[in-house]
Amino acid sequence: xxxxxxxxxxxxxxxxxxxxxxxxxxxxxxxxxxxxxxxxxxxxxxxxxxxxxxxxxxxxxxxxxxxxxxxxxxxxxxxxxxxxxxxxxxxxxxxxxxxxxxxxxxxxxxxxxxxxxxxxxxxxxxxxxxxxxxxxxxxxxxxxxxxxxxxxxxxxxxxxxxxxxxxxxxxxxxxxxxxxxxxxxxxxxxxxxxxxxxxxxxxxxxxxxxxxxxxxxxxxxxxxxxxxxxxxxxxxxxxxxxxxxxxxxxxxxxxxxxxxxxxxxxxxxxxxxxxxxxxxxxxxxxxxxxxxxxxxxxxxxxxxxxxxxxxxxxxxxxxxxxxxxxxxxxxxxxxxxxxxxxxxxxxxxxxxxxxxxxxxxxxxxxxxxxxxxxxxxxxxxxxxxxxxxxxxxxxxxxxxxxxxxxxxxxxxxxxxxxxxxxxxxxxxxxxxxxxxxxxxxxxxxxxxxxxxxxxxxxxxxxxxxxxxxxxxxxxxxxxxxxxxxxxxxxxxxxxxxxxxxxxxxxxxxxxxxxxxxxxxxxxxxxxxxxxxxxxxxxxxxxxxxxxxxxxxxxxxxxxxxxxxxxxxxxxxxxxxxxxxxxxxxxxxxxxxxxxxxxxxxxxxxxxxxxxxxxxxxxxxxxxxxxxxxxxxxxxxxxxxxxxxxxxxxxxxxxxxxxxxxxxxxxxxxxxxxxxxxxxxxxxxxxxxxxxxxxxxxxxxxxxxxxxxxxxxxxxxxxxxxxxxxxxxxxxxxxxxxxxxxxxx
Numbered sequence: 001x002x003x004x005x006x007x008x009x010x011x012x013x014x015x016x017x018x019x020x021x022x023x024x025x026x027x028x029x030x031x032x033x034x035x036x037x038x039x040x041x042x043x044x045x046x047x048x049x050x051x052x053x054x055x056x057x058x059x060x061x062x063x064x065x066x067x068x069x070x071x072x073x074x075x076x077x078x079x080x081x082x083x084x085x086x087x088x089x090x091x092x093x094x095x096x097x098x099x100x101x102x103x104x105x106x107x108x109x110x111x112x113x114x115x116x117x118x119x120x121x122x123x124x125x126x127x128x129x130x131x132x133x134x135x136x137x138x139x140x141x142x143x144x145x146x147x148x149x150x151x152x153x154x155x156x157x158x159x160x161x162x163x164x165x166x167x168x169x170x171x172x173x174x175x176x177x178x179x180x181x182x183x184x185x186x187x188x189x190x191x192x193x194x195x196x197x198x199x200x201x202x203x204x205x206x207x208x209x210x211x212x213x214x215x216x217x218x219x220x221x222x223x224x225x226x227x228x229x230x231x232x233x234x235x236x237x238x239x240x241x242x243x244x245x246x247x248x249x250x251x252x253x254x255x256x257x258x259x260x261x262x263x264x265x266x267x268x269x270x271x272x273x274x275x276x277x278x279x280x281x282x283x284x285x286x287x288x289x290x291x292x293x294x295x296x297x298x299x300x301x302x303x304x305x306x307x308x309x310x311x312x313x314x315x316x317x318x319x320x321x322x323x324x325x326x327x328x329x330x331x332x333x334x335x336x337x338x339x340x341x342x343x344x345x346x347x348x349x350x351x352x353x354x355x356x357x358x359x360x361x362x363x364x365x366x367x368x369x370x371x372x373x374x375x376x377x378x379x380x381x382x383x384x385x386x387x388x389x390x391x392x393x394x395x396x397x398x399x400x401x402x403x404x405x406x407x408x409x410x411x412x413x414x415x416x417x418x419x420x421x422x423x424x425x426x427x428x429x430x431x432x433x434x435x436x437x438x439x440x441x442x443x444x445x446x447x448x449x450x451x452x453x454x455x456x457x458x459x460x461x462x463x464x465x466x467x468x469x470x471x472x473x474x475x476x477x478x479x480x481x482x483x484x485x486x487x488x489x490x491x492x493x494x495x496x497x498x499x500x501x502x503x504x505x506x507x508x509x510x511x512x513x514x515x516x517x518x519x520x521x522x523x524x525x526x527x528x529x530x531x532x533x534x535x536x537x538x539x540x541x542x543x544x545x546x547x548x549x550x551x552x553x554x555x556x557x558x559x560x561x562x563x564x565x566x567x568x569x570x571x572x573x574x575x576x577x578x579x580x581x582x583x584x585x586x587x588x589x590x591x592x593x594x595x596x597x598x599x600x601x602x603x604x605x606x607x608x609x610x611x612x613x614x615x616x617x618x619x620x621x622x623x624x625x626x627x628x629x630x631x632x633x634x635x636x637x638x639x640x641x642x643x644x645x646x647x648x649x650x651x652x653x654x655x656x657x658x659x660x661x662x663x664x665x666x667x668x669x670x671x672x673x674x675x676x677x678x679x680x681x682x683x684x685x686x687x688x689x690x691x692x693x694x695x696x697x698x699x700x701x702x703x704x705x706x707x708x709x710x711x712x713x714x715x716x717x718x719x720x721x722x723x724x725x726x727x728x729x730x731x732x733x734x735x736x737x738x739x740x741x742x743x744x
Contacts, residue, residue, distance in 0.1 A: 169299020222735025291327025
């Protein structure tokens with residue numbers, strides 16, 4: 001029997017609506033849902049390959065348990081008994097702090113990843129939490145925390161209304177957008193151009209987005225903060241600062257001016273490799289635009305001064321009056337965000353509430369740097385990590401120095417992985433708990449709706465019934481939490497959802513500013529609807545949220561039932577100004593010159609004084625439309641063609657080093673060396689080499705047959721983990737020095 005079903009795509013941050021064709025329980029085709037309120041039919045190659053990924057024969061269908069040194073299939077009860085015994089032995093002897101939790105990028109694409117990790121961490125009582133955030137976006141969280149008092153208050157470009165879009169280190173025509181959820185980014189950029197707007201791209205690589213721009217500026221990698229600082233200096237020096245209506249909500253403007261004084265265009269030109277007059281033009285054009293937005297991504301965050309660059313992006317937006325206004329950089333309001341409260345001053349964002357055991361890295365947003373994971377395991381002494389719970393993460397490929405981490409994982413007392421694949425990391429686990437294919441999972445975007453360029457709400461129930469022998473991921477994580485808590489917690493996975501509901505409703509009914517203040521939590525819990533515990537939690541969050549029905553107080557408000565009645569989603573409208581509502585700073589203002597950020601400026605000034613760093617090569621990563629980190633290389637339809645692991649480099653550099661197109665080159669850096677074929681292109685400025693992230697599928701013991709045929713080289717093996725942005729703990733994955741020679 002053939003039928004169709006709707007599903008939000010979980011394969012990148014664009015969250016496009018899909019229409020799936022299902023034949024006898026199997027997804028045979030995927031196309032864009034033309035009626036989806038957010039994506040209106042847009043689809044990329046990843047979404048079109050949904051069925052192939054869903055039916056990948058290498059996906060695990062049963063739990064694996066290590067017996068006599070080998071991973072063998074087991075029942076779910078056997079797997080959880082092994083988890084309880086293994087983690088229980090570690091926590092019994094050393095406490096929950098001896099267990100680390102590692103959360104990977106796919107977590108933000110699932111219902112389970114949005115609801116259960118906090119309960120998992122709390123059950124263990126550990127402070128050793130590591131995630132993909134410190135390999136990607138943490139600098140933006142830190143800068144937002146200092147500027148606005150909330151690390152999750154991240155402004156996004158109002159793409160549909162802007163006249164001038166300045167992108168730095170971003171390639172959304174390939175990434176589909178990141179920290180700015182926007183289905184059909186290509187169409188939005190075309191619409192910008194059609195209405196007479198201007199697109200400017202700052203990137204050392206002439207990417208697909210850069211080729212579509214009105215202006216492309218190619219600085220040396222890692223110099224973004226200095227370039228942005230010079231733009232700030234021009235705004236002040238030429239009297240172009242005009243915050244407009246935002247002015248009364250800003251503090252620290254004089255301090256920013258003083259900090260920028262040393263970063264004139266002439267002072268940074270040599271360091272950045274960009275003529276001073278070009279920098280002045282960037283600043284003048286930004287100030288002159290009627291509605292403009294500055295947006296930075298991975299190329300400006302995973303660098304030596306990632307937090308400074310992220311901070312300066314929003315300083316520029318604020319100084320030009322483009323922060324929190326239509327056409328500028330605005331704050332989305334998701335349907336599960338708490339209903340707006342009166343503005344209130346907060347205690348301020350802080351880091352370093354605890355530190356890592358070995359290197360003493362400060363905690364940031366409840367996490368330690370992913371680059372520190374190996375040393376926390378393999379360095380002897382009290383407090384070392386003896387066990388790991390790894391959820392949808394492959395740090396052997398995605399974190400620095402995978403070879404060291406590979407060895408460290410062998411020394412653990414116990415490890416459990418929640419993963420659909422036996423990959424480079426999960427192959428070390430004692431227990432592997434496989435979630436079902438995405439067609440058999442529900443979908444709600446908790447994270448990406450907080451970053452969307454238009455406010456909408458959408459929910460996808462499972463498109464295909466759960467196959468016999470599988471558990472859905474919410475139950476997998478719930479049972480994992482119960483196994484950690486021990487026999488006293490009981491065996492009913494629904495108890496985990498019930499506890500979360502009870503706690504949330506208790507907090508809300510005690511909050512005088514909540515729409516359910518003073519009401520009976522038990523009565524509210526009884527009113528929740530949903531076929532599963534996680535659906536009841538979604539219903540609760542929607543009803544308490546910014547557009548919710550407040551449990552009947554607003555009959556026109558949103559509930560899960562209302563969303564289910566609108567399967568293509570509900571459009572909640574354009575972004576609207578939200579300052580001062582979003583602010584949680586001690587001053588109640590946007591604090592433009594936070595002390596920790598100001599204290600890091602001398603480090604940038606010292607780098608500037610050191611010049612351009614000689615004539616050596618530096619490495620940067622790159623995105624591909626058919627890839628998403630390390631977890632989509634096992635789908636043959638998405639690999640091959642231009643999606644290859646090559647070392648792209650400028651013809652001048654290739655000629656100087658005697659390298660030819662297609663020849664193998666040996667690349668060396670702090671963490672070791674790799675070999676990759678050369679791809680010569682004039683898209684890169686001289687002195688820059690580019691490799692894609694997430695490859696290196698050549699280890700024994702995995703079950704990734706397609707990926708193993710074209711394994712590529714592990715970019716991150718070139719790093720030893722010592723290069724971090726100190727304010728955020730983020731690994732420096734772009735702009736680090738390498739040596740390169742022909743491989744003989």
